[in-house]
Amino acid sequence: MTAQFGSRLDGADLRTTLRGDPITRERYWSREFMQREWDRLWTRIWHIGGMMRDLEETGDYVMHTLGRESIIMVRQEDGSVKAFYNACLHRGNRLVQAEVGGAPTLTCSYHGWRWAPDGTLLSAQDPEDFAGGNPCGKLKLVEIPCAVWGGFVWFNMDPNCVSLQDYLGPVADLLAPYGMEDMVRVMYLTAEVDCNWKIIRDNFNESYHLPTLHPELATFINDDYTDTVFELLPNGHARMLMKGMEPSARSPDADKILPPLDDMMRQWDLDPKDFEGRTKEIRRAVQLQKRKLGPARGYRHYEKLSDDQLTDYHHYTLFPNLTFTMSADGYQVLRTEPHPTDPEKCIFDHWFLMHPVEGVTEVDVPIGRVPFVQAERVRFKHGDATLGFVADQDLSVAETQQQGLHSRGYTGGVLTGQEGRIQRFHELLDDWLEGRVTL
Numbered sequence: 009m010t011a012q013f014g015s016r017l018d019g020a021d022l023r024t025t026l027r028g029d030p031i032t033r034e035r036y037w038s039r040e041f042m043q044r045e046w047d048r049l050w051t052r053i054w055h056i057g058g059m060m061r062d063l064e065e066t067g068d069y070v071m072h073t074l075g076r077e078s079i080i081m082v083r084q085e086d087g088s089v090k091a092f093y094n095a096c097l098h099r100g101n102r103l104v105q106a107e108v109g110g111a112p113t114l115t116c117s118y119h120g121w122r123w124a125p126d127g128t129l130l131s132a133q134d135p136e137d138f139a140g141g142n143p144c145g146k147l148k149l150v151e152i153p154c155a156v157w158g159g160f161v162w163f164n165m166d167p168n169c170v171s172l173q174d175y176l177g178p179v180a181d182l183l184a185p186y187g188m189e190d191m192v193r194v195m196y197l198t199a200e201v202d203c204n205w206k207i208i209r210d211n212f213n214e215s216y217h218l219p220t221l222h223p224e225l226a227t228f229i230n231d232d233y234t235d236t237v238f239e240l241l242p243n244g245h246a247r248m249l250m251k252g253m254e255p256s257a258r259s260p261d262a263d264k265i266l267p268p269l270d271d272m273m274r275q276w277d278l279d280p281k282d283f284e285g286r287t288k289e290i291r292r293a294v295q296l297q298k299r300k301l302g303p304a305r306g307y308r309h310y311e312k313l314s315d316d317q318l319t320d321y322h323h324y325t326l327f328p329n330l331t332f333t334m335s336a337d338g339y340q341v342l343r344t345e346p347h348p349t350d351p352e353k354c355i356f357d358h359w360f361l362m363h364p365v366e367g368v369t370e371v372d373v374p375i376g377r378v379p380f381v382q383a384e385r386v387r388f389k390h391g392d393a394t395l396g397f398v399a400d401q402d403l404s405v406a407e408t409q410q411q412g413l414h415s416r417g418y419t420g421g422v423l424t425g426q427e428g429r430i431q432r433f434h435e436l437l438d439d440w441l442e443g444r445v446t447l
């Protein structure tokens with residue numbers, strides 16, 4: 009059911025690869041379905057656990073909470089990283105509460121047992137008082153698969169999982185030109201949202217909503233589906249290539265240069281007046297200007313990017329819960345994770361990552377202008393703060409859709425061809441939950 013890499017799939021091509029499994033309503037609220045997702049999906053796939061930038065010294069760690077589980081990833085003496093369940097083997101206390109930290113040993117706050125970075129128990133109070141003898145040097149925290157890619161440390165709770173490289177497949181090579189491993193996370197937002205995690209994934213698996221939910225983007229992103237490339241990649245991943253610096257072909261203002269496109273042109277020393285009536289030529293002109301002026305302005309990473317990558321938005325959707333929206337000047341991570349107990353809530357992360365550029369101390373991100381530093385995590389309930397106006401627009405319908413799905417008047421979706429990736433996502437999910445996936 010997976011198309012060949014590099015193939016261009018429009019709605020009709022995609023439809024021929026689909027089975028037409030019903031997208032049942034219950035999957036968005038059933039506790040039984042949520043439990044199956046935990047047992048058969050979340051505990052078997054690769055997850056981003058944290059940033060390698062936070063793991064500079066031996067003993068530095070990052071901790072990630074996923075559902076009811078918590079994982080610690082610790083930098084080793086040889087520079088590698090090991091991942092462990094965040095549970096002390098004495099009586100189960102969580103060893104680490106901070107999301108980022110570092111110490112020569114992990115010391116449990118309950119009875120003071122001390123663990124080495126490689127997970128070995130170093131010391132315990134009253135070591136002679138154990139029926140089986142002194143456990144120090146023998147007991148080890150439970151280790152799980154761990155890998156590094158893209159500037160992130162990843163973990164997988166399945167001891168028999170495929171390698172991260174195999175899981176990513178061609179995605180790793182396709183993203184390599186962006187140099188993700190050198191970037192800094194300058195925006196780090198996490199919101200709890202009152203909808204099932206799949207509502208948000210469905211949204212990121214289609215661009216059909218752009219004219220209604222994001223009309224502002226039509227002035228500088230060509231969201232017309234006939235101009236957009238949709239590609240299916242192995243293991244359920246996909247990408248969507250959308251032209252930037254070009255008004256939407258389906259907009260009545262397709263021949264006009266409207267804000268912010270005019271400012272975006274001036275930023276590269278192009279005069280909008282020179283392009284009146286020739287909006288289709290702007291994108292190429294900006295590519296040439298970025299190529300010419302970029303390196304001298306400190307944008308050294310441009311040299312690895314193709315002309316298209318200099319202006320366009322390449323959205324990578326990694327099955328099941330990650331989206332990377334790549335642009336020449338930075339990328340967004342849009343991640344959706346399950347709530348620990350409630351199928352009608354989820355945890356939504358929105359990050360922005362950028363290359364350091366000499367002399368640049370402040371940068372524009374989806375929530376405005378911020379200092380160019382590694383951001384602290386900001387957590388809130390959806391609605392209490394902004395996630396950036398585009399993400400706010402996306403999430404503005406998430407909770408009302410969750411409510412509408414409960415209605416007896418809704419019995420299943422009627423999808424357009426260009427929404428085929430939603431159908432594919434749910435069929436892949438069914439494959440995982442029904443044991444049909446052999447990675």
Ligand code: FES
Pocket residue numbers: 096097098099100101116117118119120121
């Ligand atoms: S639970 Fe950790 S030392 Fe007792």
Ligand SMILES: [Fe+2]
Pocket residue numbers: 211217218221222398402
């Ligand atoms: Fe959107």
